[in-house]
Amino acid sequence: xxxxxxxxxxxxxxxxxxxxxxxxxxxxxxxxxxxxxxxxxxxxxxxxxxxxxxxxxxxxxxxxxxxxxxxxxxxxxxxxxxxxxxxxxxxxxxxxxxxxxxxxxxxxxxxxxxxxxxxxxxxxxxxxxxxxxxxxxxxxxxxxxxxxxxxxxxxxxxxxxxxxxxxxxxxxxxxxxxxxxxxxxxxxxxxxxxxxxxxxxxxxxxxxxxxxxxxxxxxxxxxxxxxxxxxxxxxxxxxxxxx
Numbered sequence: 438x439x440x441x442x443x444x445x446x447x448x449x450x451x452x453x454x455x456x457x458x459x460x461x462x463x464x465x466x467x468x469x470x471x472x473x474x475x476x477x478x479x480x481x482x483x484x485x486x487x488x489x490x491x492x493x494x495x496x497x498x499x500x501x502x503x504x505x506x507x508x509x510x511x512x513x514x515x516x517x518x519x520x521x522x523x524x525x526x527x528x529x530x531x532x533x534x535x536x537x538x539x540x541x542x543x544x545x546x547x548x549x550x551x552x553x554x555x556x557x558x559x560x561x562x563x564x565x566x567x568x569x570x571x572x573x574x575x576x577x578x579x580x581x582x583x584x585x586x587x588x589x590x591x592x593x594x595x596x597x598x599x600x601x602x603x604x605x606x607x608x609x610x611x612x613x614x615x616x617x618x619x620x621x622x623x624x625x626x627x628x629x630x631x632x633x634x635x636x637x638x639x640x641x642x643x644x645x646x647x648x649x650x651x652x653x654x655x656x657x658x659x660x661x662x663x664x665x666x667x668x669x670x671x672x673x674x675x676x677x678x679x680x
Contacts, residue, residue, distance in 0.1 A: 446536030
């Protein structure tokens with residue numbers, strides 16, 4: 438079984454424009470993510486972007502990139518175009534890594550891929566234990582409710598994804614890494630955006646609204662994503678200190 442990792446990335450993020458090329462330890466954020474993806478050693482790695490600057494940076498650092506349309510509404514549409522343009526044959530699974538999470542745990546990527554190989558699932562994703570109850574009402578932290586308690590060795594279905602919640606059982610911090618079976622990705626991009634998806638600004642609800650199951654793998658922790666200047670400076674400090 439063959440997995441291809443595709444990392445969607447673009448310069449025009451609303452809260453922090455140009456963030457893929459911000460540097461930590463002398464390497465751009467997008468190249469840090471590419472490096473982590475290659476170190477996971479589960480398959481080829483491609484960055485999918487509408488920006489030539491990102492292509493140039495990624496290739497200069499020894500990674501692969503494909504130029505995609507600037508008309509995509511979602512990262513999933515972008516990875517699908519990159520898959521079609523890649524000419525990589527016999528792909529069974531496509532892993533979508535977020536281009537703004539340079540601190541993603543390599544073992545979490547490997548474990549999600551292993552679970553997809555071992556279980557016939559449409560889509561797999563990651564979630565971590567919520568450490569603080571105040572996160573439940575933080576709309577910037579996406580939550581997932583699972584059908585059973587999430588453990589290291591199980592792969593339960595996600596029942597719902599939401600931004601705010603009062604409940605405290607079987608609810609976890611969703612991490613936006615997805616692994617699609619090729620058929621599920623093809624099906625997903627043909628579907629119209631659902632009402633739920635648009636209202637909640639959560640693309641994964643399109644899958645659930647169309648009876649495409651999403652299974653959840655337990656991640657070690659929630660990586661710091663880079664959405665704001667503060668996030669970037671905090672993560673830069675941690676990664677440069679570790680270095």
